[in-house]
Amino acid sequence: MKVLVAVKRVVDFNVKVRVKADGTGVETANVKMSMNPFDEIAVEEAVRLKEAGAASEIVVVSIGPAQSQETLRTALAIGADRAILVDASADVQPLGVAKALAQLARKEAPQMVILGKQAIDDDCNQTGQMLAALLGWPQATFASKVKLASGGLEVTREVDGGLETVAVKLPAVVTTDLRLNEPRYVTLPNIMKAKKKTLDVVKPQDLGVDLAPRLKTLKVVEPSKRKAGALVKSVEELVAKLRNEAKVIP
Amino acid sequence: MTTLVVAEHDNATLKASTLNTVAAAAKIGQPVHVLVAGHACAPAAQAAGKIQGVDKVRVVDAPPYAHPLAENLAALVVSMANAYSHIMAPATTFGKNFLPRVAALLDVAQVSDIVGVESPDTFVRPIYAGNALATVQSGDRIKVITVRTTAFEAAVADGGSAPVEAAEAGTDAGVSCFVKQELTKSARPELTAARIIVSGGRGMGSGENFKLLEALADKLGAAVGASRAAVDSGFVPNDYQVGQTGKVVAPELYIAVGISGAIQHLAGMKDSKVIVAINKDAEAPIFQVADYGLVADLFQVVPELTAKLNG
Numbered sequence: 001m002k003v004l005v006a007v008k009r010v011v012d013f014n015v016k017v018r019v020k021a022d023g024t025g026v027e028t029a030n031v032k033m034s035m036n037p038f039d040e041i042a043v044e045e046a047v048r049l050k051e052a053g054a055a056s057e058i059v060v061v062s063i064g065p066a067q068s069q070e071t072l073r074t075a076l077a078i079g080a081d082r083a084i085l086v087d088a089s090a091d092v093q094p095l096g097v098a099k100a101l102a103q104l105a106r107k108e109a110p111q112m113v114i115l116g117k118q119a120i121d122d123d124c125n126q127t128g129q130m131l132a133a134l135l136g137w138p139q140a141t142f143a144s145k146v147k148l149a150s151g152g153l154e155v156t157r158e159v160d161g162g163l164e165t166v167a168v169k170l171p172a173v174v175t176t177d178l179r180l181n182e183p184r185y186v187t188l189p190n191i192m193k194a195k196k197k198t199l200d201v202v203k204p205q206d207l208g209v210d211l212a213p214r215l216k217t218l219k220v221v222e223p224s225k226r227k228a229g230a231l232v233k234s235v236e237e238l239v240a241k242l243r244n245e246a247k248v249i250p
Numbered sequence: 251m252t253t254l255v256v257a258e259h260d261n262a263t264l265k266a267s268t269l270n271t272v273a274a275a276a277k278i279g280q281p282v283h284v285l286v287a288g289h290a291c292a293p294a295a296q297a298a299g300k301i302q303g304v305d306k307v308r309v310v311d312a313p314p315y316a317h318p319l320a321e322n323l324a325a326l327v328v329s330m331a332n333a334y335s336h337i338m339a340p341a342t343t344f345g346k347n348f349l350p351r352v353a354a355l356l357d358v359a360q361v362s363d364i365v366g367v368e369s370p371d372t373f374v375r376p377i378y379a380g381n382a383l384a385t386v387q388s389g390d391r392i393k394v395i396t397v398r399t400t401a402f403e404a405a406v407a408d409g410g411s412a413p414v415e416a417a418e419a420g421t422d423a424g425v426s427c428f429v430k431q432e433l434t435k436s437a438r439p440e441l442t443a444a445r446i447i448v449s450g451g452r453g454m455g456s457g458e459n460f461k462l463l464e465a466l467a468d469k470l471g472a473a474v475g476a477s478r479a480a481v482d483s484g485f486v487p488n489d490y491q492v493g494q495t496g497k498v499v500a501p502e503l504y505i506a507v508g509i510s511g512a513i514q515h516l517a518g519m520k521d522s523k524v525i526v527a528i529n530k531d532a533e534a535p536i537f538q539v540a541d542y543g544l545v546a547d548l549f550q551v552v553p554e555l556t557a558k559l560n561g
Contacts, residue, residue, distance in 0.1 A: 123377055
């Protein structure tokens with residue numbers, strides 16, 4: 001089966017972001033960018049499916065600015081076969097991304113679309129679900145295990161109370177959670193091979209999709225800072241402070 | 251104009267998250283309806299009718315909703331959507347799973363995980379693991395919103411007397427089905443509602459060692475949480491995880507034991523009223539958010555702390 005994987009270029013998870021003084025957003029200039037960690041897990045899962053003989057072709061796609069090509073090349077180096085960049089500004093929102101992915105899915109006809117459950121920049125956790133709805137497909141979100149079962153998938157999901165297993169018919173959308181797999185390190189030979197793989201660039205107009213953002217950001221501020229704390233020297237001191245100062249224990 | 255809150259419940263009882271979501275809905279300043287969709291869910295619907303601030307409960311009791319399958323639930327909500335200007339659900343795995351489908355089918359944006367309501371079209375939400383707060387405005391005709399429950403004090407569960415009306419059920423989309431669930435059973439309070447949380451990280455070293463934290467939690471009447479590292483290492487099940495993509499908690503007291511304090515963990519607990527950190531590494535970032543920090547060997551001080559507490 002063909003698998004479509006969607007990836008996003010985001011601020012690296014190790015970066016402590018700074019809010020711009022003018023309140024318009026977060027400082028991203030000269031900041032390290034990487035593939036969204038959850039999307040990396042999605043690429044890894046697709047590659048494992050291919051290695052197991054369950055997937056025949058992996059097409060990786062990103063909706064974003066020209067620099068997203070680096071992210072796509074990384075996905076190709078992990079093991080995807082072909083890449084597509086939908087050339088758009090950085091301010092794309094989940095509904096628009098889902099519409100673009102839906103158009104690509106209608107063209108490419110994969111049996112499965114897999115992507116991260118949320119991007120660590122906007123923390124929306126919407127795109128996969130929206131995509132599934134637009135296609136009229138079932139979804140299996142927050143996946144920690146994906147098994148192919150007759151005509152469909154059996155997916156174990158991480159939910160608030162523990163684990164839940166659902167069965168979905170194919171084609172389906174899967175969104176990945178942290179423990180689905182541990183992505184492999186990209187090797188230099190694979191990075192070199194990836195340079196030769198196809199990377200097509202398309203415009204949103206070519207897909208007939210309107211990527212204009214719906215939500216307007218009025219301002220971005222830092223959350224209120226906590227008061228500085230203090231070290232205590234002993235358990236006695238801690239208990240006394242919690243009881244008498246913080247008053248959180250009897 | 252009316253707000254619809256989609257209730258989270260297990261057919262027998264309402265989840266606390268529903269009360270926080272009703273509280274957020276109240277801030278919009280218009281009538282609130284609660285949808286209870288389930289199977290054999292009359293008790294949950296009755297409970298919803300008693301919440302203060304709820305004007306009507308709409309109950310859909312049919313087999314397709316025995317489990318909140320996203321495909322079925324979203325289709326049902328969409329069938330009712332035109333009567334509402336706002337549709338809200340808790341930002342729990344329940345709400346996060348199905349609500350975006352509703353938004354896409356209605357061709358509107360979703361505002362995820364709000365922590366504040368500025369006006370009926372303007373909301374505050376955390377981004378970048380809570381390191382920034384964005385104020386966003388929606389011009390869409392229906393606002394679809396998930397609510398961070400820790401940001402809104404629960405509506406009062408008793409004293410209301412809203413009418414409970416049956417509404418028309420949809421059909422099973424037939425593309426997905428529930429197979430099974432493995433839920434952690436515990437006599438301890440639920441993490442997201444607990445007043446005190448004792449949380450363990452990689453420093454605990456093993457699942458067996460979490461017994462030390464359980465003893466402390468028992469003394470305090472606390473819930474037990476964990477960092478991603480502890481879950482990844484198999485010390486505790488995934489539902490213990492506190493963090494950017496785990497549970498977000500805001501208890502009165504959060505005791506972080508053997509937790510280094512990675513950005514992603516802080517995202518899940520930095521709104522706690524009082525934070526205590528116990529870690530043998532004085533450089534651990536957790537000490538930068540802790541109100542009280544104890545640089546010590548947790549295997550010595552945790553039992554000592556348990557012993558020195560009343561109760």
